[in-house]
Amino acid sequence: MSLLTVQNVAAFYGPSQALFDVSLDVAEGEVIALMGRNGMGKSTTVKVICRMLGHSAGKVSFADQDIGALPSHKAARLGIGLVPEGRRCFANLSVHENLIAAARKGAWDFAAVCALFPRLEERRDQLAASLSGGEQQMLAIGRALMTNPKLLILDEATEGLAPVIRQEIWAAIAKLKAETGMAIIAIDKSLRELGQVADRAVILEKGRTVWSGGFSDLGPEETDRYLGV
Known part of the structure; x- marks a missing residue:
């Protein structure tokens, strides 16, 4: 059963149309790779899902509810957790304060987040501004988990990080998939x-869904045409 459904969504920034026809769905327990070159609409799609940007056409449903009219904080309360591009930690709050700022009751509490990322326990009382980039990314992921989401959205969660930190974060994502x-x-x-x-991939190009399918079905033709690799 689909947890999230995005159907034929169009969206604008002022007079400029950014999304023309985006469709995707995510089942409970499924991991979707949202892909495409820079500027093709991935982050804009995330903003629509999280209700930080309205859509002018199409439909967005989450947990069997049309969320098109909801403000972002109410969408978050339904169970949509976002790890935004650029981390956006609260620089003048401690690690612990960042984590409890938006906490909701559930399996993911401070102890559970620190079990996933032990460095956060070590840095509990440090200000977020004093952390390394990788530690800030762990903090951003932990903060989203503390909301106990049904859907976790990771927008460029390993961008610009050292290889060893990237691998640590990917290992955490794999653990989330396997255990939660x-x-x-x-x-x-x-x-x-x-x-x-x-499990599956969805590729966007110029604000449209141009390919979707099993990740193992993503071949050289699609990657060359749509991803430039």
């Missing part, structure tokens, strides 16, 4: 790492 059954949408440029966790 949480639905995940992952945006990333690494086909190899995505291929280790993603």
Whole structure:
């Protein structure tokens, strides 16, 4: 059963149309790779799903509810957790304060997040601004998990990080898939790492869904044409 359904969505930034015809769905426990070159509509699609941007056509449903009229905070309360591009941690709050800022009751509490990312326990009382980029990314993921989401959206969660930190984050994502059954949408440029966790892929080009299918069915023709690799 689909947890999230995006049907033929169009969206604008002012007079400029960014999405023309985007469709995707995510089942409970499924990991979807949302792919495409830069500027093709991936982050805009995430904003529509999270209700940070309205859509002018189409439909967005989550947990059997049309969420098109909801503000972003109510969509989050339904169970949509976002790890935004650029991390956006609260720089002047401690690690612990960042994690509890949006916490909701559930399996994911401070102890569970620190079990996934032990460095956060070590840095509990440090200000977020003092953390390395990789540690801030772990904090951003942990903060989203503390909302106890049904769907976790990772927008470029490993962008610009050192290889060893990238691997640590990918290992955490694989653990989330294997042990929690949480639905995940992952945006990333690494086909190899995505291929280790993603069940299906959806590719966007110029604000349209141009390909979707099993990740193992994504071949050289599609990657050359739509991803430029």
